[in-house]
Amino acid sequence: MTSVHGYFPPKTATGASALIPSPPWHYSGDLLTIEYRTDPARVRELLPEPLEPAAEDPGAVALIWADWQSCATGGRELLDPVLSQYKETFAVVRCAYRGRTYSRCVYIWVDKDFAIARGLHQGYPKKLGSIHQTRPHPYGPAPRIEAGARFGATLAAADRRLAQAVVTLREPSETGGFVNGHPMAHHRWLPSIENGKG
Template identity: 40%
Template sequence: MLRGFTPPYTPDGRSSLVPAPPWHYAGTVLSMACPTEPAAAARFLPQGFGRATGRIIAHVCEWQATTDGWELLDPVNAQYREFILLVEAERDGAAVNFCPMIWVDQDISLIRGWLQGWPKKLGQVWMTRSYGLDHPAAAPLRAGTRMGASLAVKDRRLAEAAVTLDGGEGQSLGFLAGPTYGLVGAPSIIGEPTAGALRLVLPGITGRVAGPMASGTAELRFFDAPRDELAALRPTGPAVAAIGNVAITVTGATDMGVVAG
């Protein structure tokens, strides 16, 4: 018998790229919320999802993930960085988020994302690390500290951010503040090739633990690229920023039904 939650399927199932949830995550999250053109934001929402508010949230994250702990002993399987782009919307009278695009530098994370409606692609993500030391290289989370982040895909820079901390307490933004939806497709080349139905899903996130968040402001810039559409959601003003350490657990996802693209 061949086993495995995802390919490849083998007698023991140990070769599967991604094991079944729960998936536990801990890491540093830099969040930046800024305005964009509402009409542009609306084009990235599924039909009937809700009204675009004209705000986007970018998260730059450095994560460590595990299922039952074994990955922490082999960190090449646990650690990765990602750039998340969310479109804020009003849905049934409440503020929610939709994830139209996201990039990661780890194949394990990419497949986990596809399963829970996070449309991940591979990219190179960098962010300034902060250490709790009084030293020029430590970037401590205090007023006046400057930090940066960037995203590149296939040798092209798509985004960069310059953050200045102000010494205040940061607020929860994006997926740390409210429900965040995504789409799961069912593409197939069996018989007639088809993209399959698009299902709106809501990942099940539990066990959130957060440390202190530092606040600041950010300049967030997006750049044109031939095969990525991030620049269509260019910021039209400065961003509110927050950075800190967060831990969450993903237990699965809720199917919200088939939607039109």
Template identity: 35%
Template sequence: MREKELLERAFAMPVTSPAYPPGPYRFINREYLIITYRTDPAKLRAVVPEPLEFNERQPLVKFEVIRMPDSNGFGDYTETGQVIPVTFRGREGGYSHCMFLNDEGPIAAGRELWGFPKKLANPTLRTEIDTLVGTLDYGPLRVATGTMGYKHREFDLKQAKASLEEPNFLLKIIPHVDGSPRICELVEYRLEDVILKGAWTGPAALSLTPHALAPLADLPVLEVVSAIHLRADLTLGFGKVVHDYLRQRAGKSVHSTETSDVL
């Protein structure tokens, strides 16, 4: 393989059989269960990276389970995780704290392209008679169970669509060949071309079980605040770097050296 050909094909690994195709990535009939709960602000303070900020007086976490039956390049899969409402330079959005899913393609693409904190596990989202049920199993162990009354009341579509279109933030870390960080960035992305097909709310409950490698329970459920069930078509937009930690550190080091030289 000549160098020119290599560079033309080098968008993902392995180069001869990439784990995922090039984007854009369109999702049809995405289904969400989102349970928002209040947690311990000290626990949030330990995991939300600067310069993101969260509301100390209303420390919230969103437990999300997302069913994706028709996804360009990725197929049919489900994911779950925790998203923390934050602000970045005065703009409201969500910080993806952890994600678990059952499909290798979007795990590789999510980590390599955007910096999604994705790990392999087995989430599910299904309707059991009159209840919407979202679960997460890590190996043989049940880590999370979220339940919501099925379509008890319609939710405001405009408000739901606006929440999907808010900016989202990710901490992207890619190591160098010596194990040191080569990329350490705060990435912003958005969901685009959203077609909201329905939104509902109802009573909800959430149970999290401690697990060493899937530590959702480290952000404990103190009170369930709200729940929403959504169906939508959308495109996962590519990201942009909004804060480069390594460049900031290098800049501070240079400034520090210059200051000491002057002194």
């Protein structure tokens, strides 16, 4: 009997067809983060037990656009960019578990199949979407990372515009993100294939 290999399906004799390679995975990219406040009760609706709303500022939300380049150890994918580049937009809230504050991704859209598979494996609720954002560049008409620079971003899924943003930079931030700056609290759910088994 032939044995099959690969970190993630489809598994084959060589393992070369696997949708995602073995971790660890490494990322670099450009992120546009917009933090805002909403009704804390709406955030609470998105937190499964045993998670609770964060004690401090429970209505804080971050909507983040990211233009990623990623690879496994060794960086093989970097020389075949279709296997390493993808974009995503995700909504993050703050929550608490056993008295500690965590970040939790409650919605996320990506534009590549390998990013969906990797995310579901990690506990991110990834779906397919169309994501675009202005890229900074040191030459030409593209904006630089400097005061006055303007950046736009859009998200669509199932042929519907879900979010858009325009940001004008004012000054460097002295801190990282308030919402997405904590360890992530995720669940990995996989319903039973048998009827009635949950």
